[in-house]
Structure formats: structure tokens, C-alpha cells
Amino acid sequence: MVGFLIAVLSGVLMSVQGIFNTQVTKASSIWSANVFVQATALLSCLAVWLAADRSNLFAVFRSEPKYLLLGGVLGAGITWTVIKAMAMLGPARAVLFIVVAQIAAAYLVELFGLFGVEKAAWEWRKAIGLAVAAVGIAVFQWK
Structure with missing residues (x-):
């Protein structure tokens, strides 16, 4: 917590x-x-x-x-x-892109065990979560 x-x-x-x-x-x-x-x-x-x-x-x-x-x-x-x-x-759109990019980069670092991070196994749940975040970006862009 x-x-x-x-x-x-x-x-x-x-x-x-x-x-x-x-x-x-x-x-x-x-x-x-x-x-x-x-x-x-x-x-x-x-x-x-x-x-x-x-x-x-x-x-x-x-x-x-x-x-x-x-x-x-x-x-x-x-x-x-x-x-x-x-x-x-603008702050909201910029942070949205930044955070989703951070999630994607962190997941890739874990998947490939880069920079001394313990390698993590592929999980569909995490990949789907990342895809949902990408869809969230698209929804956020609609005017």
C-alpha cells in the first residue's frame, strides 16, 4: 500500500x-x-x-x-x-502519452530483462492492459 x-x-x-x-x-x-x-x-x-x-x-x-x-x-x-x-x-494530453509510453517501456524492459531487471514472463493480461491504454489514448483524442 x-x-x-x-x-x-x-x-x-x-x-x-x-x-x-x-x-x-x-x-x-x-x-x-x-x-x-x-x-x-x-x-x-x-x-x-x-x-x-x-x-x-x-x-x-x-x-x-x-x-x-x-x-x-x-x-x-x-x-x-x-x-x-x-x-x-497541454498538460493532460502530454501526461497521457507520457504515462502510456512509460508503461510500454517498463513492460518491455521487464519482458527482456534489460538493464539488470529480473526478466518477467509474457502475460496476456498485461499486454491487454497496454492495448486498453492505447485505446484510451485514441478516445482521449476525439473532439
Whole structure:
């Protein structure tokens, strides 16, 4: 239950962050907004680390394979794509596409056991759920 609540909170925070970031680009550029977002994220994480964790900050460099350390690069790409999608489609439509794409990508990662994730067996139930989500996108597009 706690995991469910954290996931819901994550979705809400991501949506609101995307809206905030899109609005910030109206006063600046998408890249200056992205730099600001990443810098404030770094400072926030450092503050929480100082207050609550204090484990070896550089232990992350022991991660294998090393490409796993590219999460920050992906974060910059995520920020840019969310801002662009929200500006072009509006928050609700953009988040709909983003969430369905996340579900599809996560399912494929599980199916093929990519990036060190335990491989999952094919399940029709999950494939049908993904198809229903795709139909939901189509329904959402009708005017």
C-alpha cells in the first residue's frame, strides 16, 4: 500500500513539475529552464543527503555497468521532452502519452530483462492492459 501511495505521489509531482517547468520557459529558454531544474534538483538532493543520509556520496561510482550512471543525462532529456510535450499538447494530453509510453517501456524492459531487471514472463493480461491504454489514448483524442 505504501508503494502505491508513493507511486501516486510521484505521478502528481511529475505532472506539476512539468507544468511549472513549461511556465518557466515563458520567461526564459527551454535550456536555461532545464539547467535551473537540474541545478535545483542537485541542491535539493545534496541537502537531503546532508540531513538524512550521509552515506559515501561517491559509492555510486562502484555501480556496474557504468552506463547506469547516465540517469542524470536521461533526466535532462526527460525535462526537455516534458516541457516540449506540455507546451505543444497541454498538460493532460502530454501526461497521457507520457504515462502510456512509460508503461510500454517498463513492460518491455521487464519482458527482456534489460538493464539488470529480473526478466518477467509474457502475460496476456498485461499486454491487454497496454492495448486498453492505447485505446484510451485514441478516445482521449476525439473532439
